[in-house]
Amino acid sequence: MRPDFFRGKDTAERIRFKLNVKTAATTIAIAVAVTLAFVVARFVDNTLAPLFLNSRIERLTESHLPTIRVEQGRTIYCRMKADDFRFPLPLGSRATNLMITGSYDSVKGSVEARFDNTNRISADDYQSSLAGKLQPGGQIAARDIPGGLLIEFDYFGDR
Secondary structure: OOOOOOOOOOHHHHHHHHHHHHHHHHHHHHHHHHHHHHHHHHHHHHHHHHHHHOOOHHHOOOOOOOEEEEEOOOEEEEEOOOOEEEEEOOOOEEEEEEEEEEOOOEEEEEEEEEEOOOOOOOHHHHHHHOOOOOOOOEEEEEEEEOOEEEEEEEEEOOO
16 A cells, blocks of 8 residues: 555645646756757758758858868868868968869868978878878878978868
C-alpha cells in the first residue's frame, strides 16, 4: 500500500503543487523547443540554404562576392556566398596584389607575399608549413618572385 502524498493536505496545497509541476514542465518544454529551433536553423543555414538558395541565409543580400581580404595582417580570407576559405601568410610578410575570381562555393586567386627584411621563407618551405592546415578542398601553390612569394590558391567547397 502506497501512502498518499496529499493525505491530510488541503486543496490549496494540492493546487500549488500542481502549478509548480506545470511550471517546471512548461519551462523544460520551452527550453527543448528553443534548442531544437536553434539546431534546425543552423542545419538549414549550413546545409539546405547553400543547396537551394546558392547562398547562406545571412549572405543573401551581399553582392560582389567572392571577396578577398587580409585578416589581422596574417591570414587571407576569401568570402563566398556559400563558404569561406582561409590560409596563413608566411611569417614576416605583407600581402599585396590580391586577386580573386569564383562563384558561390569556389574561388581561384593569387596574392603576393612581400618581405620587408631579409628573413624570407622559400616557396617550398612555405608550402611545407601548410601541410595539414588547409581546409578540405583548398590547394595552394607558391613560387619565388623578386622580393617575396607569389601564392596561387583555389578552393572548391564540395570536395
